[in-house]
Amino acid sequence: MKLRKFMMKKTSMMIMMIQKRKIKKRIQLKNLIAKKMKEMKMMREIRKKDKDKKRKERVKLYTKDKQLLLSFVYFDQTNCGYIFDKDIEDLLYTLGLKLSRAQVRKLVSKVVTRDSLHYRKLTDKPRDDDLIVIDDSERDANLHELALGNKKLLLTSFGEESITKKRKLNCNNKDSAELEEGFVMFRGSLVDISKLISQLERSERARLETEAKMVELKSDIQKISEKYAKCNSSLKHLNSEIKEYREKLRNSDESLNRITVSSQYFFIIPYC
Numbered sequence: 001m002k003l004r005k006f007m008m009k010k011t012s013m014m015i016m017m018i019q020k021r022k023i024k025k026r027i028q029l030k031n032l033i034a035k036k037m038k039e040m041k042m043m044r045e046i047r048k049k050d051k052d053k054k055r056k057e058r059v060k061l062y063t064k065d066k067q068l069l070l071s072f073v074y075f076d077q078t079n080c081g082y083i084f085d086k087d088i089e090d091l092l093y094t095l096g097l098k099l100s101r102a103q104v105r106k107l108v109s110k111v112v113t114r115d116s117l118h119y120r121k122l123t124d125k126p127r128d129d130d131l132i133v134i135d136d137s138e139r140d141a142n143l144h145e146l147a148l149g150n151k152k153l154l155l156t157s158f159g160e161e162s163i164t165k166k167r168k169l170n171c172n173n174k175d176s177a178e179l180e181e182g183f184v185m186f187r188g189s190l191v192d193i194s195k196l197i198s199q200l201e202r203s204e205r206a207r208l209e210t211e212a213k214m215v216e217l218k219s220d221i222q223k224i225s226e227k228y229a230k231c232n233s234s235l236k237h238l239n240s241e242i243k244e245y246r247e248k249l250r251n252s253d254e255s256l257n258r259i260t261v262s263s264q265y266f267f268i269i270p271y272c
Helices: 002-056 066-075 085-093 101-109 136-148 157-176 193-271
Strands: 061-063 124-126 183-186 189-192
Touching: 085 101, 189 193
Parallel strands: none
Antiparallel strands: 061 124, 183 189
């Protein structure tokens, strides 16, 4: 009995100790959660304050290059503020700068972000930034180089002048030289008379064939119209015959009715 009581006391003490430990752990967890919640609230408040400061301290922008903005707006048909990289590549490729596709892609990749070019980043600048000022002469020189593209590598101005002179000389030589037989100059271009005559002969043959076909078609149309007239006359004759037969049927029906009535009368008289 004593052992049982002693064991019961020990177990009760152990249970009490375990419960106290659980309660302490719960209290500690609650305190930790409360601290974390306070920290989260503090962080949110700090973020809100930072956002408010950024909103207040937003940099005011102004359009520095208005001509560039107008050019972008001209090609931005939807007025969404951006242009896709493929459209810009096509525009640069069709300007006649003699640039390859790879060069155009490299140029576009320097400005494009996420497959689109937000052109306001190029045209608008902040008011407070110390921007680098370029002289008009340097700016014009840079624009001239950009406008040439790869043409400066292909042809020089001297080469172009020589080519134009050669073309003029060739034209003068053609005008002055005697033309071969069967050729004539007409509005600055050579005309082959033999080819023209052959084309005329072909066109005349085709015209004659079409005229013959037209005559055949006209004769066929006349035959068909005659057949149509005959069919109409036969239809009219048949309609008239149908009317006559209908009248005959009516007369025969009336005569039959009369005969039936008279026959019934004659059958009734003997019985009377």
